[in-house]
Amino acid sequence: MSASNLQQRHRTGRVWLVVFQVALLTGIVALTALLFNILNGSFGYVAIEDTIAPQDLAVNGVPLEEQDKDTLIQVLQAHISAGLFARYEFDKPFAERSAGEVYDLILERVVEPKFVAQWSLYETLTNRDAIRQTAAQDFPNARLEFRSWLNSHFLRAPQSSYPEIAGVRTAVLGSLWTIGIAVLFAFPVGVAAAVYLQEYAPDNLINRIIQTNITNLAGVPSIIYGILGLAIFVRALGHFTSGVAFGASDPTTSNGRTILSAGLTLGMLVLPLIIINAQEAIKAVPSSLRQASFGLGATRWETVWHHVLPNAISGIMTGTILAISRAIGETAPLVVIGASTFIQVDPEGPFSNFTTLPIQIYQWTARPQSVFRNLAGGASLVLLGLLLTLNATAIILRNRYRRSL
Amino acid sequence: MAPTRTSDHVSLKRKPRLRELVIQSLLFVCGLLSIFVTAGIIYELGKESLLFFGRTQWQLTNKPIVADIAPADTRIEVGPIGTPLREGDTLRLDQEVLHLIAIEDSIYVVERGVQDTAPASHAAGAVLHKGVDPSLAEFFTGTTWAPHAGQFGVLPLLNATLMVSGIAILVALPLGLATAIYLSEYASPRARNTLKPILEILAGVPTVVYGYFALTFMTPLLRTIFGQNVVQIYNTASAGIVIGILILPLVSTISEDALNAVPRSLREAAYGLGATRLETAVRIVLPAAFSGIAAAAILAISRAVGETMVVALAAGAGPAFTFNPFQAAETMTGHIVRISGGDLSYDSLDYNSIFAIGLMLFVMTLALNIFSQYIVRRFREVYE
Structure with a gap:
């Protein structure tokens, strides 16, 4: 090979190195765009029109936010009809409501803010003057406000068809309930299956089938689990999952589309992941420990319970948390089994109808009005925050309980 | 006294431990429970699919009978309005x-009371239903999916699924593979340890x-x-494209593992023969890592085929048989x-479908x- 050829080859090498770096960069750019896009929808200017401006409601010159509860109740009573006031009293007596709750009611019923236009974070930052002009021209009665769509009201308030007062409280609670049931079901079963496969199973046909089956189950699309959940938990076992069999719900109105069905479906979905992760953790326990235990006369179960599991538990927990973070973001199977309705009240137990955070994001994103996209952005932030917390817990657990073996 | 032999009393047989x-x-x-899950999936999907194909679906024809019979x-005698019917059709009145x-x-001219039903009187104005049987052949070859109109071709849905997956793998495979090659063959261990978690x-x-x-970023970008x-x-x-980004880490992680599994000695031999870094990596x-990379690509396609929420939000509602990627088309998921x-009510056409x-x-x-899995087993290069 001649020298010029060598130079040519090195040049090609450099060109391709740039190509490889660009590919890597594209992935990182995509991630940045994804995160930016969520922030872009979660913050920004909003033009709000009030029926009654909050400053007009100030009593004796003290702004509404700083009033005590009794004054707030008086303000509310003065501005809404007696019938409506009586209905609120009936729903939950005012004596039991906090000042914050009464303030929310005043906002909802008296101030009645209406979002007439909203801008993304990017527009807000780069185009401030133009937005002010447009807002002043098109909506002379509106006030322009920088809004964080993720705020304390958003976390506290239930779902609503009015974007001004909608929140994610019911959805977050629904997510926690379903995940809780999924873990209660899948964790013991999954760890037991992993212990069986790792510590007991002789290498025979049935155990090989079980192992192959678990690997393949992990690759089944989540929506298939939704269809299975619909057929089994919602329909076939509807008598139990609706709570009718336990006398917990009214047979005429309840159906199987409950938190229990959703939790069990998610449990089936994460079961193979938990088994595979737990198997890895158990595999990592050195066999010298087992042999020492057997040598001292311990039975197989004593060995597993006193030596293998305590040493594998941090790995098992980490794997389980990773499986949970997969489950908490799952939407499709829950849409299939939930036919999710519009739910405004907190779930009361496993037999309640449900909505979850991802379902909420899906429904808001699918709405044609752009204002709901902002809500979806805020809800996405909540979901990502939840996932971040879970993963951080997994890492801390791993570091804390990692034993040198 | 000589020591007594005790071995007669110690049994070395395995004790039954309840x-x-x-x-x-x-x-x-x-x-075993995992087997039940699989069995449940196969049983339920199979059972309800059989119902879908085996049961006559009744379509409203809007065609009324004119006189009492x-x-x-x-x-x-029937009225002139409604869907035209053909000889040989199966009809239903009440x-x-x-x-x-x-x-x-x-x-x-009709034969009354077929399929184990009893002939009955019907009042004028009763509306005819037409029976339609979805056939396997129509399911796989029909180009319209409109079960309520008696058209059961799954091709539009399948086509959209394949198109979305195709675009996704076109995005993810080159990017993922190039990323894997960079991380495994070029990047310093420190850079790798920072970049991998980010991806x-x-x-x-x-x-x-x-x-x-x-919906809020990629579509506006494409439209611009x-x-x-x-x-x-x-x-x-x-x-x-977005599913491509979603499966990118899957492709890059598995490919990188496959590249890393190739022993150092092969690389050193190539360098020793005067190959450049690129030539070593690519040739x-x-x-040597082909089986792992192929497996990654196939797994990624499988993941893209089953992906649901992205297509539910961004690909459009309503089946459409189109090869234009800029048009709306509904996938299977x-x-x-x-x-x-x-x-969704049970035993309805939609439920079965x-x-x-x-x-x-x-x-x-x-x-x-x-x-x-087969590719991994079949084409794995085993190095000592």
Whole structure:
């Protein structure tokens, strides 16, 4: 090979190195765009029109936010009809409501803010003057406000068809309930299956089938689990999952589309992941420990319970948390089994109808009005925050309980 | 006194331990549970799909009978409105099933009370239903999916699924492979340890957030680049690209593991023969890691085929048979989610149809997964 050829080859090498770096960069750019896009929808200017401006409601010159509860109740009573006031009293007596709750009611019923236009974070930052002009021209009665769509009201308030007062409280609670049931079901079963496969199973046909089956189950699309959940938990076992069999719900109105069905479906979905992760953790326990235990006369179960599991538990927990973070973001199977309705009240137990955070994001994103996209952005932030917390817990657990073996 | 021999009394036989046995059985049952899940999937999908294909669906024809008829009448007069019917069609009036033998203008000659139903009297104005049987042949070759109009072709849904997956793998395979080569062959260990977790964040983001991303970022971007008139608000290109980003970490992680598994000695031999870094990576390491990379690609396709929320939000609602990636088309998964999102009543046409589509989806992804495992076994290069 001649020298010029060598130079040519090195040049090609450099060109391709740039190509490889660009590919890597594209992935990182995509991630940045994804995160930016969520922030872009979660913050920004909003033009709000009030029926009654909050400053007009100030009593004796003290702004509404700083009033005590009794004054707030008086303000509310003065501005809404007696019938409506009586209905609120009936729903939950005012004596039991906090000042914050009464303030929310005043906002909802008296101030009645209406979002007439909203801008993304990017527009807000780069185009401030133009937005002010447009807002002043098109909506002379509106006030322009920088809004964080993720705020304390958003976390506290239930779902609503009015974007001004909608929140994610019911959805977050629904997510926690379903995940809780999924873990209660899948964790013991999954760890037991992993212990069986790792510590007991002789290498025979049935155990090989079980192992192959678990690997393949992990690759089944989540929506298939939704269809299975619909057929089994919602329909076939509807008598139990609706709570009718336990006398917990009214047979005429309840159906199987409950938190229990959703939790069990998610449990089936994460079961193979938990088994595979737990198997890895158990595999990592050195066999010298087992042999020492057997040598001292311990039975197989004593060995597993006193030596293998305590040493594998941090790995098992980490794997389980990773499986949970997969489950908490799952939407499709829950849409299939939930036919999710519009739910405004907190779930009361496993037999309640449900909505979850991802379902909420899906429904808001699918709405044609752009204002709901902002809500979806805020809800996405909540979901990502939840996932971040879970993963951080997994890492801390791993570091804390990692034993040198 | 000489020591007595005690070995006669110590039995070395295995003692039956009831507790151990019970525990082992319980653990075995837990392991077996995964088999039940698979069996449940296959049984339910199969059962309801059979119902979908085996049961006659009754379509409203809007065609009324004009005069009252008695149980013995075989000639019935019908009104001019409604869907035209053909000789040989199966009809239904209330609970009674009839067989249409001949048509003489507005008079239908029928055989009464077929399919185990009893002939009955019907009042004028009763409306005819037409029976339609979905056949396997029509399911796989028909180009229109409109079960309520008696058209059961799954091709539009399948086509959209394949298009979205195709676009996704076109995005993810080159990017993922190039990333894997860079991380495994070029990057310093320190750079790798920083960059890999960053890419893996992409794998942890819930798919519904990707759907939001596709609809609020990728679609507007495509519409800005290619023009508002060319790109529809819902389109398969946007969904495909975003799914490509979603499966990128899957491709890059598995490919990188495969590249890393190639022994150092091969690289050193190549360098020793004067190969450049690129030549070593592409001509020596890449072929040696072929099985792992192929498996990664197939797994990624399988993941893209089953991906739901991105297509449900960004690809469009309503089946359409189109090869244009800038037009709306509903995929199999998107269709299942949309249909079941409403109030789905059991034993309805829609209910059965999602099982038929689900069975097809299950078979497709299972075949892809098994194929990828086969490739890993069959083409694995074993180095000492």
